[in-house]
Amino acid sequence: MKTRARTVVRALGVLLTAALLWEGYKAMGQATGGVWPFTEVALPVRTNERSMPHTWDIVMALFRPARRGGELLLLVLVKAALFTWRSAVIGFVSGAVIGFGLGVLFARSRLAERGLMPYVAASQTIPVLAIAPVLVVWGGKLGLPTWVAVTVISAYLAFFPVAINTLRGLRSPEVTATELMRSYAASPKQELWKLQVPASLPYLFPALKIAATASVIGALVGELPAGMADGLGRAILGFASSFSAAPEKLFASVLIAAMLGIGFVGLVALAERLTLPSLSPGRAEPEVVPA
Amino acid sequence: MSGTAAAVAMSGVGVTFGAGRPNAVTALEGIDLTIQPGEFVSLIGPSGCGKSTLLRVVADLLSPSSGEVRLGDRSASEARANRDYGMVFQSATLLDWRKILANVELPLEIMGFDPDERRARAREMLELVRLSEFEDHYPWQLSGGMQQRVAIARALSFKPSILLMDEPFGALDEMTREHMQMELLNIWQTTGTTVIFVTHSIPEAVFLSTRVVVMSPRPGRITDLIDIDLGLPRRFETRENQQFFELITSVREALRRVDPAVSEPWG
Numbered sequence: 001m002k003t004r005a006r007t008v009v010r011a012l013g014v015l016l017t018a019a020l021l022w023e024g025y026k027a028m029g030q031a032t033g034g035v036w037p038f039t040e041v042a043l044p045v046r047t048n049e050r051s052m053p054h055t056w057d058i059v060m061a062l063f064r065p066a067r068r069g070g071e072l073l074l075l076v077l078v079k080a081a082l083f084t085w086r087s088a089v090i091g092f093v094s095g096a097v098i099g100f101g102l103g104v105l106f107a108r109s110r111l112a113e114r115g116l117m118p119y120v121a122a123s124q125t126i127p128v129l130a131i132a133p134v135l136v137v138w139g140g141k142l143g144l145p146t147w148v149a150v151t152v153i154s155a156y157l158a159f160f161p162v163a164i165n166t167l168r169g170l171r172s173p174e175v176t177a178t179e180l181m182r183s184y185a186a187s188p189k190q191e192l193w194k195l196q197v198p199a200s201l202p203y204l205f206p207a208l209k210i211a212a213t214a215s216v217i218g219a220l221v222g223e224l225p226a227g228m229a230d231g232l233g234r235a236i237l238g239f240a241s242s243f244s245a246a247p248e249k250l251f252a253s254v255l256i257a258a259m260l261g262i263g264f265v266g267l268v269a270l271a272e273r274l275t276l277p278s279l280s281p282g283r284a285e286p287e288v289v290p291a
Numbered sequence: 292m293s294g295t296a297a298a299v300a301m302s303g304v305g306v307t308f309g310a311g312r313p314n315a316v317t318a319l320e321g322i323d324l325t326i327q328p329g330e331f332v333s334l335i336g337p338s339g340c341g342k343s344t345l346l347r348v349v350a351d352l353l354s355p356s357s358g359e360v361r362l363g364d365r366s367a368s369e370a371r372a373n374r375d376y377g378m379v380f381q382s383a384t385l386l387d388w389r390k391i392l393a394n395v396e397l398p399l400e401i402m403g404f405d406p407d408e409r410r411a412r413a414r415e416m417l418e419l420v421r422l423s424e425f426e427d428h429y430p431w432q433l434s435g436g437m438q439q440r441v442a443i444a445r446a447l448s449f450k451p452s453i454l455l456m457d458e459p460f461g462a463l464d465e466m467t468r469e470h471m472q473m474e475l476l477n478i479w480q481t482t483g484t485t486v487i488f489v490t491h492s493i494p495e496a497v498f499l500s501t502r503v504v505v506m507s508p509r510p511g512r513i514t515d516l517i518d519i520d521l522g523l524p525r526r527f528e529t530r531e532n533q534q535f536f537e538l539i540t541s542v543r544e545a546l547r548r549v550d551p552a553v554s555e556p557w558g
Contacts, residue, residue: 176381179347182371183378185374
């Protein structure tokens with residue numbers, strides 16, 4: 001697994017570079033008094049301890065109690081992240097299933113595609129911040145537990161890329177491959193499972209990676225109007241309000257949120273590697289979508 | 292052969308794309324052609340003469356606008372449902388997530404053969420095309436010629452009585468191509484399959500066939516039927532034979548009559 005070692009080294013390199021840039025910018029700002037060198041032009045972000053705490057302060061904050069005498073911040077944030085992740089996973093799975101189902105439906109029926117696709121596309125133009133409270137209110141009226149609304153919001157963001165790419169993937173086999181299946185008098189079901197679905201996997205996995213990050217965002221955003229105290233969304237909001245007192249705690253929670261997204265995408269990438277063992281030259285490895 | 296039905300019988304076959312519209316295109320018109328079991332028939336003609344279209348009509352991948360196609364005593368659609376023919380395209384069309392053996396097994400899988408029989412038949416076919424040692428490779432690890440041999444093995448795996456080939460060697464280099472032609476002739480003689488073979492190449496049509504069907508474009512019609520009495524089996528030396536050149540000349544002349552302007556590229 002040489003490539004895996006290289007991936008880890010590369011990821012650490014990126015992290016280190018980001019930290020160096022952060023610290024370099026901060027050092028520059030403090031040396032010049034907050035302006036670009038040799039100019040009077042102010043830097044876009046202030047470099048004081050409040051706006052940009054030292055990277056090591058952020059990391060150290062993780063290993064100090066979140067509240068006086070309480071648990072370590074890291075522990076609090078990881079628990080919150082896992083709580084949010086649970087909603088995200090349910091949202092991701094249901095979103096992926098719905099997206100895949102829509103893709104299959106659209107691939108089968110031009111009529112369904114023409115009739116429903118505009119609504120599917122339009123659904124994504126409604127900001128999630130606007131729709132989240134509505135769903136939470138509706139869920140409450142129906143007497144559903146709050147996490148249901150959160151997973152629905154998560155699924156709402158996750159299904160779209162899956163639906164679009166499933167459709168593209170199912171339509172990807174060349175005409176002759178379709179003719180070949182017809183020459184065998186294959187049933188539509190056989191054509192779907194033996195030709196179209198395997199052919200769609202290289203399209204499906206990048207979509208699942210996007211869906212993984214989208215489902216985390218959906219869960220985070222959904223927790224806010226839902227008033228879920230245990231999730232990462234609420235934790236970030238809490239640390240944002242006490243920003244001036246302890247800025248490093250906010251940055252630490254952003255770090256954990258990022259790691260949650262990256263970790264989820266990594267899991268999908270792992271599933272991809274196990275499902276597509278034959279990474280042929282004609283089957284380029286799809287790029288990982290940034291969180 | 293007496294008393295048995297023709298392998299393929301077409302009568303009055305016509306295909307019009309976009310019928311009833313101002314931009315309707317008549318791809319085929321008045322095609323009558325009878326092919327006996329065990330024949331090797333090539334369809335040749337300039338681009339747009341509808342030879343591939345005709346092959347698709349026989350395969351029931353396209354319904355004719357007029358006329359009738361019968362394969363043995365079945366209609367084209369019954370024949371497809373009955374898996375009476377195997378098809379090979381210009382691109383090998385192997386499924387690149389399946390290993391070679393699994394690619395050859397694909398039709399058998401669809402047709403519901405049990406796994407042991409599937410494997411045995413696929414191995415037998417790979418032996419026929421001399422690719423046994425590659426059964427665990429992926430398609431992209433094989434050369435174009437080898438991929439096309441896999442496609443032939445796949446088409447024959449369920450032992451269809453008819454093999455339909457749409458410019459199968461069109462994308463191969465000359466040397467591989469001649470090699471593949473010998474292989475195909477061997478397979479044809481071993482299996483006794485009836486072959487309909489679409490090609491652009493005059494020497495290929497003459498070398499392979501027992502009969503060459505010359506077609507004209509706009510609309511696609513059959514203009515000549517040329518019997519190729521070169522004898523069997525064909526050998527490497529057949530290509531250097533005087534009669535071979537004479538037959539090539541007569542096919543070329545027939546194509547020139549069809550369309551003087553476009554027959555030049557085949558010179």
